[in-house]
Every structure is written in C-alpha cells, then in structure tokens.
Amino acid sequence: MPDHIEVFLRTIISFSLLLVGARIIGKQTIAQMTMFDFVAAISLGAISANIAFNTNVKVPHTIIAFSIYVAIIFLISIISLKSRKGRKLLGGDPTIVIQNGKVLEQNMKKMRYTLDYLNQQLRERDVFNIEEVLHAMVETNGTLTVQKKPQFRSVTRQDLMIAVTPEQRLPIELIMDGEVIEKNLEQNKLTIPWLESELRKRNLTQQDVVYAVLADNGNMYVDTYRDHIHSPIDKE
Known part of the structure; x- marks a missing residue:
C-alpha cells in the first residue's frame, strides 16, 4: 500500500478512535481540566498521533494501547465518582489564597502561584481592587473563585425586596x-x-x-x- 494512502487511512482510524474515547470518558476532560484530566488528554492525543503518522508502529498495537488508556481513565473516573477520597487523591483540593481579606503567601508559594497571576485572575473576574475580596480559592481545575466583601457585592432583587416572577423553564x-x-x-x-x-x-x-x-x-x-x-x- 502506498505511504500516503496508509497515512490517510490511519488518520481516519485515529480520529474515529479519539471521538469514541472522548464519548466514553465523558465531558469532564474538557470542562473540568484537573491535573489527571490534563495527563489523560495528552496521553490519548499522543497515542492518536502515533496511529495517524507513525507507520513504523502497528495499528492493532496502538489501538490496544489506546483502548487500555480509555479503560483506565474510565475506571478512575468511576472511582472518583463513588469515592470522595479517590477524588481528593486524583484531583486534589481547592487551595485558599485569600482568607478574610488577607493573602495567604504560604499557600501561594506551595502552588508556585504569583501575585501577578493572582491579580490577573482577579481582573478577569472584574475585580481590580484586591481590597474588595473576602475569600478567594484556586479550584482543582486551576480557575480562581472569588467571594467579594458584602459592601462590594452586586445588589439583588432580594436585597431590594422586589417581587420576582418564577421561571419554570429554559428558553x-x-x-x-x-x-x-x-x-x-x-x-x-x-x-x-x-x-x-x-x-x-x-x-x-x-x-x-x-x-x-x-x-x-x-x-x-x-x-x-x-x-x-x-x-x-x-x-x-
């Protein structure tokens, strides 16, 4: 078989396997990119790439490796779903970086999380003055969750005692x-x-x-x- 035809067919196989694997694993690899999910995504991508263009590697062998990886990831996700200790072991815990308005330098140092990056993350959440923050924590997927001090929070209808029409469904x-x-x-x-x-x-x-x-x-x-x-x- 000519090389270009082989690469073409292998690429189709690789892409199809990647889609099937993604459907089996679920949406967490994209939506909740923890360290484990990141490693899993990189590994599956590397195996798929080898299926596509590395003609020295036999297709059945790479398909077996890919299938084993997907099975392991799926099994670990089930363990994480059933076990709180398993979730902590694989995903870790959120890390508090601001508590009661005070920056926790030691927690930031453990994560190698700089003040520059903290300020960037705060600005992305429309917080330009760190004095407005009561609590902030880095979630297991790397995003920063911020709770503002009461005086800086947005006013809600409940605060103003305004009647609210119940919403029963989505658009x-x-x-x-x-x-x-x-x-x-x-x-x-x-x-x-x-x-x-x-x-x-x-x-x-x-x-x-x-x-x-x-x-x-x-x-x-x-x-x-x-x-x-x-x-x-x-x-x-």
Whole structure:
C-alpha cells in the first residue's frame, strides 16, 4: 500500500478512535481540566498521533494501547465518582489564597502561584481592587473563585425586596437556521400551527426566519434573514 494512502487511512482510524474515547470518558476532560484530566488528554492525543503518522508502529498495537488508556481513565473516573477520597487523591483540593481579606503567601508559594497571576485572575473576574475580596480559592481545575466583601457585592432583587416572577423553564428554540425544531415543539406541547400563527402576527413566514426562540416569560425573539440594515457596521 502506498505511504500516503496508509497515512490517510490511519488518520481516519485515529480520529474515529479519539471521538469514541472522548464519548466514553465523558465531558469532564474538557470542562473540568484537573491535573489527571490534563495527563489523560495528552496521553490519548499522543497515542492518536502515533496511529495517524507513525507507520513504523502497528495499528492493532496502538489501538490496544489506546483502548487500555480509555479503560483506565474510565475506571478512575468511576472511582472518583463513588469515592470522595479517590477524588481528593486524583484531583486534589481547592487551595485558599485569600482568607478574610488577607493573602495567604504560604499557600501561594506551595502552588508556585504569583501575585501577578493572582491579580490577573482577579481582573478577569472584574475585580481590580484586591481590597474588595473576602475569600478567594484556586479550584482543582486551576480557575480562581472569588467571594467579594458584602459592601462590594452586586445588589439583588432580594436585597431590594422586589417581587420576582418564577421561571419554570429554559428558553425554547423553535427555529434554527431556518428549520423548525419539531422535537422542542413536541416536548413543550406546542404545535406548528401555533408557531405559524405567531409568525403571521409579525407578518412573517417560516422561510423568512433564521432563528426563533420562546423566552420563559412567553415573549418570542425572532431574527430574520433580511435585517433591513442599509449600512452594516461589520460588513466584510
């Protein structure tokens, strides 16, 4: 078999295995990148890359190695799910870097976490004055969680004793890219005639609409293909 055809086929196999492995492991590798998840992702990527272009390595051997890695990662994730001690061992514990408004230098030194990086993380959370912070901790995935002092927190409706209308559901997407999402209509006991009626109230048909979503308050947002904007700001 010519080398370029072999690499082509191996790449397809590699990509397919990576997708299957990701589906088996779940979303935690992307969404909650702990140290263990980082090592797992790097390892699976390296094995997949070898399947794709390293023609000196036999495909069955790399598939076996990949499968074993996925099985180990999946097993460890199950252990972490069932055991709190297992989660701590693999993911570690959050580390407090600010307590009662005081920076804990020793905790930061253990993590090799600098004041410059702390300030950067605070600015990313719209905190430009460290004096506003009551508590801050570095989570196991490396993100910084911040609790502001009471006087610097945003005012809520509850603070102002304002009545709140309960929200019973998420917004419902009705039309996406010009196509009616019939599954969403059925799940929420809505019908296509009802949708067409709502569009007629706006002098629209389904063919005019690129996106439509029903908010939890009953209002419908509709975006059409024709925006009637004569001078778009970002026209390429």
